[in-house]
Structures are given as structure tokens and as C-alpha cells.
Amino acid sequence: MLKRHFREFSVLGVLLSVLALLGVFAPDFFAPQPLLSRLTAAAPKLVVACGITVVMISRQIDISVGSLFAVCSVVCGLVAAAKVPLPLAVASSIAVGAIGGALNGALVAGLRLPSIVVTLATMVTLREGLRLAQQGVFVDLPDGLQWAGLPMIAGQYLVCGIAMTVLVAMSTVMRHLAIGRAVYAVGSDAEAARLAGIRPRLVTFGVFVLMGALTGLAAVMNVVQSPQVDPNTGKMLELEAIAAAVVGGVAVSGGRGNLGGVLVGFLLLACITPALTYIGVKPYWDKAIQGAVILLAVVADGLRNRKNGR
Amino acid sequence: MCLLQLTSIAKSFGAVRALKGVSFELQAGEVHALLGENGAGKSTLIKVITGAHRADGGTIEVHGRQVASLSPAEARGLGIACIYQQPALFPDLTVAENIGLRLEKFRPFGRVRWRLRRQTASELLRRVGAEIDPDAEVRWLSMPEQQLVEIACALGAGARIVVMDEPTASLTRQEQERLFGVVRGLRADGVGIIYISHRLEEIFALADRVTVLRDGESVGTWRMRKPSASGAGLAEPAVTEAELIQLMVGREVASTYPPAGAKPAKTVLSLRRLGCSSSGIRDVTLDVRSGEIVGLAGLVGAGRTELARIVFGLTPADSGEIELDGERVAIGSPQQAVARGIAYVPEDRRRHGVVLEMPIAHNMTMAVHDRIFPGTWLRPEAERSLAERQIGALGVKASGPDAPGGSLSGGNQQKVSLARWLATQPKLLILDEPTQGVDVGAKSEIHKIIRRLADEGMAVLLISSDLPEVLGMGDRIAVMRGGTVVALFPGGSDAQTVMAAALGHGSVADGTAPVADEEASC
Numbered sequence: 001m002l003k004r005h006f007r008e009f010s011v012l013g014v015l016l017s018v019l020a021l022l023g024v025f026a027p028d029f030f031a032p033q034p035l036l037s038r039l040t041a042a043a044p045k046l047v048v049a050c051g052i053t054v055v056m057i058s059r060q061i062d063i064s065v066g067s068l069f070a071v072c073s074v075v076c077g078l079v080a081a082a083k084v085p086l087p088l089a090v091a092s093s094i095a096v097g098a099i100g101g102a103l104n105g106a107l108v109a110g111l112r113l114p115s116i117v118v119t120l121a122t123m124v125t126l127r128e129g130l131r132l133a134q135q136g137v138f139v140d141l142p143d144g145l146q147w148a149g150l151p152m153i154a155g156q157y158l159v160c161g162i163a164m165t166v167l168v169a170m171s172t173v174m175r176h177l178a179i180g181r182a183v184y185a186v187g188s189d190a191e192a193a194r195l196a197g198i199r200p201r202l203v204t205f206g207v208f209v210l211m212g213a214l215t216g217l218a219a220v221m222n223v224v225q226s227p228q229v230d231p232n233t234g235k236m237l238e239l240e241a242i243a244a245a246v247v248g249g250v251a252v253s254g255g256r257g258n259l260g261g262v263l264v265g266f267l268l269l270a271c272i273t274p275a276l277t278y279i280g281v282k283p284y285w286d287k288a289i290q291g292a293v294i295l296l297a298v299v300a301d302g303l304r305n306r307k308n309g310r
Numbered sequence: 311m312c313l314l315q316l317t318s319i320a321k322s323f324g325a326v327r328a329l330k331g332v333s334f335e336l337q338a339g340e341v342h343a344l345l346g347e348n349g350a351g352k353s354t355l356i357k358v359i360t361g362a363h364r365a366d367g368g369t370i371e372v373h374g375r376q377v378a379s380l381s382p383a384e385a386r387g388l389g390i391a392c393i394y395q396q397p398a399l400f401p402d403l404t405v406a407e408n409i410g411l412r413l414e415k416f417r418p419f420g421r422v423r424w425r426l427r428r429q430t431a432s433e434l435l436r437r438v439g440a441e442i443d444p445d446a447e448v449r450w451l452s453m454p455e456q457q458l459v460e461i462a463c464a465l466g467a468g469a470r471i472v473v474m475d476e477p478t479a480s481l482t483r484q485e486q487e488r489l490f491g492v493v494r495g496l497r498a499d500g501v502g503i504i505y506i507s508h509r510l511e512e513i514f515a516l517a518d519r520v521t522v523l524r525d526g527e528s529v530g531t532w533r534m535r536k537p538s539a540s541g542a543g544l545a546e547p548a549v550t551e552a553e554l555i556q557l558m559v560g561r562e563v564a565s566t567y568p569p570a571g572a573k574p575a576k577t578v579l580s581l582r583r584l585g586c587s588s589s590g591i592r593d594v595t596l597d598v599r600s601g602e603i604v605g606l607a608g609l610v611g612a613g614r615t616e617l618a619r620i621v622f623g624l625t626p627a628d629s630g631e632i633e634l635d636g637e638r639v640a641i642g643s644p645q646q647a648v649a650r651g652i653a654y655v656p657e658d659r660r661r662h663g664v665v666l667e668m669p670i671a672h673n674m675t676m677a678v679h680d681r682i683f684p685g686t687w688l689r690p691e692a693e694r695s696l697a698e699r700q701i702g703a704l705g706v707k708a709s710g711p712d713a714p715g716g717s718l719s720g721g722n723q724q725k726v727s728l729a730r731w732l733a734t735q736p737k738l739l740i741l742d743e744p745t746q747g748v749d750v751g752a753k754s755e756i757h758k759i760i761r762r763l764a765d766e767g768m769a770v771l772l773i774s775s776d777l778p779e780v781l782g783m784g785d786r787i788a789v790m791r792g793g794t795v796v797a798l799f800p801g802g803s804d805a806q807t808v809m810a811a812a813l814g815h816g817s818v819a820d821g822t823a824p825v826a827d828e829e830a831s832c
Contacts, residue, residue: 004712176688178679185676188665195624195656195663196677197648205432255667 007249007304008261015268016021018275026278040156040225041269043163044069044218046263047240048237049244050170051214052188053262055115056245057174057208059187060108064119065215065241067126068100069234072219074130077229086148092280093223094216100126101212105205115208123238128233139229148224159221166214183207188255243290244269247297269293311338312374313471313502314359319368321354326747328354330526331368336471336502343505343513343534346523347558347809348610352506352687355523356473359504360392361385373470391464392473392615397456401449405459406431408448412463433464438492441723454485461492470505472496472772473504478512479611490516504508508609510813519546522557529557555813559777559805567782568761570801572786574602577636578769579621579652579738584630589616590793594630598738603770605784605801607777608812613793614773614809615657618740621771623647635737648677653731655724657742657773663727666716670708670726671697679779700729705755720744721752739763740771745779757783777805779820 022029029035048065055062074279076093080086100122107118147155174180182203190200223229248265250257271285272293281289313667314336321329329351336342346352357363360369361380370377372388380388399408410427440458448456457477461763474493478486487677493503493516505659507513513520514534522529532549549557579598585591585733591613598604606614621632623641631638634650647654656663674697679688697711703726724744731739741760745753760783764770769811774780780787787799788803789811797811 049424178688181672181676181688184668184672185665188667192663192665194675195644195654197644198676199643242366255665310432 005258005261006070006233007301008258008264010300011248011261011264011268012161014137015264015271017065018271022271022275022278026148026275029274029278036153036160038270038274039112040159042266043159045237045240045244045264046163046266047123047166047218047221048216049241049266051211051263052238052241053248053250053257053259054170054174054183054207054246055211056242056250056252057187057254057257058183058204059190060113060115060204060207061242061252062102062104062119062208062211063238063242064104064123064126064232065211066122066237066239067130068212068215069099069219069222069237070231071100071126071130072097073223073233074134074139074217074231076220077141079201080141080145080223081139083142086145089145090217090220093147094213097214097216097219098209099212101208101210101215101290102205104212108208109201109204131274134231136231138231139228141223141227146227155224159224162221166217166264167259174259179203179206179261184255186254213267238308243294249297249301251301265297312336313338313372315374316355316359316372317369317371318773319355319358319370320366321358321363322366328526329358329365332519332523332526332528333368334528335531338470338502339497339500340518341497341503341505341516343507343517343520344523345507345510345513345520345554345558347777350523350558351526352523353475354526355476356392356504356506359385359471359473360390386467389468389470390473391467391471392456392475393460393464393477395476395479397453397460399448399456399459402447404447405435405442405447405451406444408459409434409444410468413466422595430466431462435459436464436576437465438462438505439488439495448716454481454489457481457489458492461496465496469501471502471504473506475506476508477505478507478509486512492764508555508813513554514551520549520554522554524558524560529560544795552810555810556806559809568758570603570785571601571761571765574599575767578634579771580633580636581621582631582633584617584620584627584632586616586620586625586627586629588628589613589619589625589666591616591620591627593794594627594790596788596795598769598771600737600767600769601764601781602785603772604766604775605780605787606771606790607780607784607787607789607808610775610814612790614790615742616793617790618654618742618771618773621647621738621740621799624654648734651735651737652740653677653734653736653738654740655727655731655742655744656744664715664718664723666714668715669712670701670706670715670718671711674700674729674733677730696733697729700732704729704759719752721748721756724748724752724756725759728756732763736768738769738771738775742773744772745774745776777809781808 048069052062052065072093076089079092080089082215104115104122105121107113110113148158150158174183182193182198185196185198186200186203194200222233244266245257245262246252247269248257248261248263250262269290272289273283276285276289277283312335316332316334318331319329320331320332323377332351334354334355344352344355354363358365361382361384364379368638370380377384377388406428409431413430414427428444435442435444438458438461440455440462442455442458448459451459471736477489481489496503505517517534518808519531519533521531531546533546534548577597577599581594581596584594594617606616616625620627621641623643626642632641633639639650640795671693675693694711700706701708701711706722706725708722713721718726744760745756748756760770760772772780772783781803785801787801787808788795789797789799789808791812791814799808
């Protein structure tokens with residue numbers, strides 16, 4: 001157990017030491033209310049990170065999630081503003097996400113185009129299309145939508161609960177269902193998988209659709225946190241999600257990684273900045289520090305692979 | 311003048327001894343053919359000559375001077391050039407640029423002298439008799455044209471020793487003739503040519519001498535019957551086609567193979583005039599019966615793997631019929647093949663047989679997810695017990711079901727690949743080079759497993775380039791050549807007959823070759 005998941009456990013070790021440092025030097029960090037708010041704000045990113053993990057395990061990448069996230073947010077807001085019941089607004093956001101994902105999947109699996117190029121194109125197209133359609137105007141949400149009409153604390157617990165549910169569900173699918181195993185097989189060696197009777201292109205398509213649907217769900221989880229929808233939301237989201245996956249031990253070369261590791265990586269990236277701020281580092285260093293953590297994780301992987309002779 | 315002298319060259323890859331002390335000599339102005347079965351050590355020897363592999367033992371003398379070791383750059387500097395079957399040119403660059411890259415000294419900040427580069431290219435192309443525009447991009451050239459560009463590079467580099475590895479494999483007759491003209495021209499200029507080909511008629515048409523390799527050893531060197539002006543003074547005895555074939559296969563004892571057991575029962579697979587133009591398969595008619603191992607022999611490129619891929623639904627057939635258990639079927643995908651009880655253990659297990667990152671338990675259940683996990687959930691206990699059972703049954707040497715596939719030796723990976731397919735409980739098992747790169751001990755274990763499976767009633771189609779293996783394991787032997795089955799032999803046929811069929815010398819296979827007459831006429 002420890003040996004097979006050495007990578008995940010070493011990140012967990014770093015996370016625990018960071019938390020311990022915070023506990024000693026900045027116990028305020030663990031004050032319940034600000035902590036819950038921070039977690040709630042980050043929860044949609046975790047859902048997107050879950051999707052990107054599955055995409056990366058299948059040896060693909062999706063950098064259009066930030067733009068798709070914005071499109072889904074606006075769609076969700078517009079539908080809700082039209083006085084449609086909340087469940088329908090949620091469904092429309094997920095549906096739009098799934099359609100966007102299906103478009104990426106069809107291009108990648110159907111035409112065998114490289115996913116980095118396809119999703120780069122959809123990233124720009126969706127973002128610019130949204131800018132033209134919305135002209136940067138915020139969408140005002142009806143009163144009952146924020147926190148789904150619940151008191152704020154309950155709403156925050158709900159959002160965090162959804163994120164954890166998605167994580168556990170995805171982890172279960174990847175570990176305990178044949179379809180999850182198929183994703184690993186396709187990411188490790190698509191031709192071997194094909195020879196074993198798995199249909200790699202169908203798997204790839206499905207993975208992108210899932211990614212889109214999760215993006216739509218994440219958009220809803222974000223929309224309910226504020227009274228308005230910012231059409232410029234979701235910028236850099238793809239990078240944050242990919243960073244969480246990479247730090248959590250998901251291999252860009254496919255076939256390796258798990259969602260437990262991604263949760264740990266995600267929390268580490270979320271905690272490291274407040275931790276350093278509490279011990280006196282200026283918050284401007286935020287991105288640079290996150291970048292350094294990613295670099296460290298990648299270098300560690302590289303050294304480990306070289307030692308293992310691969 | 312002796313251009314190249316190899317003495318007792320040895321080379322091993324792990325436990326496999328590819329070359330066991332081969333000696334070889336090349337004179338100026340001769341075409342020296344190198345002949346041998348698949349895996350006899352020709353490619354390894356060539357790689358030693360071109361510096362791609364470093365010999366473990368023996369000495370190399372080039373132009374009469376001994377060289378301690380040979381790197382690819384040193385080999386090139388000594389005037390050794392190799393023309394591979396697949397030309398190694400840069401497709402996006404023009405012919406002149408390709409030639410320039412090979413011949414010009416690399417100066418990072420030097421100015422490219424385009425006119426000189428183009429002139430050099432035209433001059434060299436003229437010397438090999440090629441009508442090729444130096445400004446044409448290489449990707450638009452045909453295969454023979456690309457070969458000519460390679461030869462032009464070799465000439466431009468002042469190569470005195472030119473190795474040609476199956477240069478005619480993808481050429482038409484006319485293109486061949488043109489190539490032969492170029493080769494003869496090189497010979498007349500005093501270049502020594504090492505010529506590798508499976509086509510005996512080419513060797514007789516072109517070569518002055520022939521050296522036969524077998525199992526990594528040199529069987530000997532012979533003069534071709536045709537006396538050649540430039541080859542005068544060579545002392546070796548002459549040789550005939552029939553003798554060459556016999557020399558290639560040698561006399562193998564098949565006693566190390568498990569004996570045939572059960573009598574073959576009903577026909578499982580029946581191919582009727584099966585063809586597929588895209589993979590070059592035509593008119594294949596073949597039966598495989600339950601309890602029987604059919605060995606599929608043939609040279610590399612004869613279409614054996616392509617045939618297996620059609621039966622497994624990886625390449626669609628476009629003519630003929632496939633019958634399974636007497637019922638005509640269409641197999642459009644590997645899923646359908648698996649559902650119909652066909653299993654295919656592919657060639658090149660390192661790439662496609664075993665997923666190296668995955669634990670072997672996962673590898674073993676990969677093809678049977680829906681069968682051993684009938685519900686929604688994977689059942690780790692069921693998977694483990696299946697894996698442990700297979701590890702025991704096949705004698706896989708691994709630390710346990712959780713060991714990653716990549717941590718196993720070649721033979722054990724092959725057993726994992728086999729286990730995956732046995733889990734599907736196939737009626738028909740197609741094995742593609744199951745013992746390639748496997749050490750001797752694991753090889754005989756795999757042979758026993760295959761025989762046991764056949765005895766239990768499986769129909770087995772065994773593709774192998776190892777002729778003794780096909781002969782020793784096969785209850786019947788089908789020989790493929792040029793994309794079709796050209797001959798069927800009973801088990802235990804002698805290697806010479808089968809080899810002759812694979813090479814396309816029907817007369818020898820019939821045993822009617824008037825060997826003595828030919829000898830007398832020269």
C-alpha cells in the first residue's frame with residue numbers, strides 16, 4: 001500500500017507538515033468560518049480537477065475547461081434569471097458542459113486530432129464567442145438562487161458536500177468499475193487495450209463528455225456563491241486543475257494517478273499560499289510559489305522515473 | 311584488396327547470443343551476399359559493421375587496419391555506408407538538403423552554400439543514374455527513388471563499403487533491374503557491397519560470393535556458380551540453390567518439443583479464399599481444427615501477422631469467407647472476435663501485449679471484464695484469485711499479482727499476455743511470435759503450455775519466424791509467401807522443404823531439382 005502509493009503519501013506528508021506549521025504559527029487559519037468559506041470557494045475547482053484527472057489518465061488533456069466553465073456559468077445564470085426552477089438551471093448548465101465536452105471528444109477521438117490543439121481552439125472560440133454574445137455584462141441572478149435559497153452556512157456545506165461526493169464517486173468509478181480500468185488501460189497503451197477488446201476511441205470520447213459535464217456542475221457550484229455571474233469567470237481554471245492533478249501524482253503521459261492523490265495535491269496548492277502568508281511572505285508571491293510546487297513535483301517524478309530506468 | 315575483415319565477432323543481448331563468433335570478409339569490387347533465416351544474426355552483424363552495436367568479442371579490420379571499436383560516426387568516417395530497406399531520409403527536406411546534411415561538415419554558424427549544395431546533389435544523382443530533381447521534397451519521392459538518394463549519399467561520402475539490407479523488398483521488377491545496374495556500377499568502381507536478400511534468384515544474378523549465417527554462426531562462404539571477372543582468384547567452392555537452402559536451415563533435431571497428443575477433432579476455423587487488398591493478403595484457404603496446432607511459417611513480410619489481424623477483426627477482409635464452427639461469420643472488431651471465442655496474443659509484447667504500468671492481475675483480466683465481473687463492480691478477490699491461479703498454472707515468476715507488468719522478464723510477460731487470453735476461454739488461440747526474445751528455459755515452458763492447451767481441445771494457430779519451432783510444434787505447417795498460403799506440410803516435415811516453399815522454390819520442394827545436372831553444366 002505504502003510502496004505502491006509512495007507518490008501520493010509523500011505529497012500527503014508535505015501537506016500535513018504545512019498544516020502542522022499553520023497549527024503552530026497561525027492557529028487562526030483553522031477558525032471554522034473563514035476555513036469553510038475558503039473551502040467553498042475552492043470546491044468548484046476540485047470538481048474540475050477530478051475531471052481533468054480522468055482526462056489525463058486517458059493520456060489526453062483539456063485546456064478548454066476554463067472557457068467552458070464561463071459559458072456554463074452564463075447559461076446557468078440566464079436560465080435562472082428567466083425564472084426557471086433551479087433544478088432545470090442546473091441541468092442546463094451540465095448539459096451545455098456535456099455538449100462542449102462531446103465536441104472536444106468527437107474531434108479528438110473521431111478525427112484523431114491531438115487534444116492539446118483541439119482544446120486550445122475550443123478554449124479561444126468559447127471565450128471569444130462568450131465575449132461577443134455577452135459584451136462583458138454581468139448576469140443578475142434572481143433572489144432565491146444564491147446558496148440555493150438556503151442559509152449561507154448550509155449552502156456552503158452543500159457546495160463542499162457536492163465536491164466531496166463527486167470526488168468519492170469518481171474515485172469509485174476509476175478503482176472499482178471496469179470502465180475505470182478501461183480508462184487506465186487506454187491511457188497506458190491504447191493499442192494494447194484495443195487488442196484486449198476495449199474500444200479506445202469510445203473511452204476517449206466518454207472521458208471528454210464527462211469532463212464537460214463536471215465543468216457544467218462546477219459552474220453551478222460557483223454561480224450559487226454570488227449574486228451575479230461574471231462572464232470573465234474561469235480564467236486560468238484549466239491550469240489550476242492540471243496543477244492539482246500533476247502535484248497529486250497524475251502522469252501527463254497517461255495511465256498513472258488516482259483521485260486521492262489529486263485531493264491531496266489540490267489541498268496542498270490551496271494551503272501553501274495562506275500558510276506562507278501567515279508566516280510573513282507577501283501574497284504577491286502566490287503564483288510563483290504555486291509554480292515552484294508544481295516544478296518540484298514534476299522534477300521529483302522525473303528523477304524517480306530515471307532511477308526506475310524508464 | 312580486402313576492404314573489411316571480421317574475425318570471430320560475438321554479440322549477446324542479455325542471455326540471447328545473437329552472434330557466436332562470426333567471421334566475414336569483403337573484397338574491393340565484389341558483391342558479397344549475406345544469407346540466413348529470420349533471426350540467424352544478419353541484422354546484428356550489419357549493426358556491428360555500421361557501428362550501431364558494439365561487438366562483445368572479435369576483431370574488425372577496415373582497409374587492413376584493425377579498429378578497436380566502431381561508433382556510427384567512425385564507421386561513416388571509414389567509408390562504410392548502409393542502405394536500409396526503409397530509407398532514413400528527412401521527408402520534409404528537399405533531396406539536396408538531405409544530401410547536404412549527410413555530407414557537409416556541421417558548422418553551427420556557417421553559411422549554407424545553396425548553389426554548391428545543389429550542384430553536388432545533381433552530380434551525385436547523375437552518377438547513380440537517377441532522374442530526380444534536387445529541389446524535390448523527399449516525401450514526394452517513390453521508395454526506389456529514395457533508395458537512390460541514399461546510394462547517392464553513400465557515393466558522396468566516398469563509401470568503399472556499402473551494406474544493402476533487403477533493398478528490393480518493396481521494388482517492382484523494373485525498379486529492381488535499375489537498382490542492379492547501379493549496384494554493378496558501384497562494383498565496377500571498386501566498391502565492396504554486402505548484399506542482404508531473401509530472394510535467391512537475386513543473389514545468383516548479382517552476387518560474387520555468399521556467406522550463410524545460421525543461429526548466429528557462419529556456416530561458410532561459397533563462390534556463386536557464375537564465374538565473375540572481378541571475383542577471379544576467390545578460392546571458395548561453388549554452390550547451388552538447393553545447397554544454399556539446406557545450408558540455411560541445417561539439420562535440427564526436433565526432439566525437445568512436446569509430442570503431439572490428442573487427435574484433431576472438428577474444424578474450428580475455416581478460411582475460404584480470404585483476401586484483403588490493403589494488407590496484401592489474397593486467396594488464403596486454411597483450416598484449423600480443435601486439438602490441433604497449425605504452424606504458420608514464412609519469411610518476414612509474407613503476410614502472417616496481417617492474416618492474424620484479419621481473423622481477429624483488426625483489419626477488415628474484403629473478399630472470401632471466414633467460418634467458425636461451420637458457421638459463416640463476419641468479424642468486424644476485436645470485441646466481436648473475443649465474443650466468438652477467438653484470442654490473439656500479439657507480436658511485440660513489449661509494446662502491445664502487456665500494459666507495463668499495470669499490475670499483472672489487472673493485465674490478466676483486461677480482456678474479460680464483463681465476464682468475470684458480471685455485476686457493476688470489479689471484484690478484487692475474484693481478480694486476485696484468478697490471477698494467482700494463472701500465475702500458478704503457467705508458472706509465471708513474479709513477486710505476486712500486484713507486481714507491475716514491466717517488472718517481469720520477457721518470457722514471464724509473454725505468459726501474462728497468454729493468461730489474459732486464456733481467461734477468455736477461447737476456442738481458437740492465435741499466437742504471434744510467442745517465444746521471440748524469450749530465453750531457452752521459458753521457451754520450452756511456453757511450448758509445453760501451448761501443447762497442453764491444444765490437448766485440452768483448443769485450436770491453435772502458431773505464427774513463428776523460428777522455423778524449428780514451427781516444425782517442432784505444428785501438427786500441420788502452412789507456409790505463407792506473398793500474402794497467401796502457398797503450401798501445406800504435415801508435422802515433422804523437414805526444414806529444407808518448408809524453407810524452400812517459403813523462399814519460393816517449388817522445384818526444390820518437390821525434390822525434383824536436377825542438382826547434379828546443374829553442377830555438371832558449369
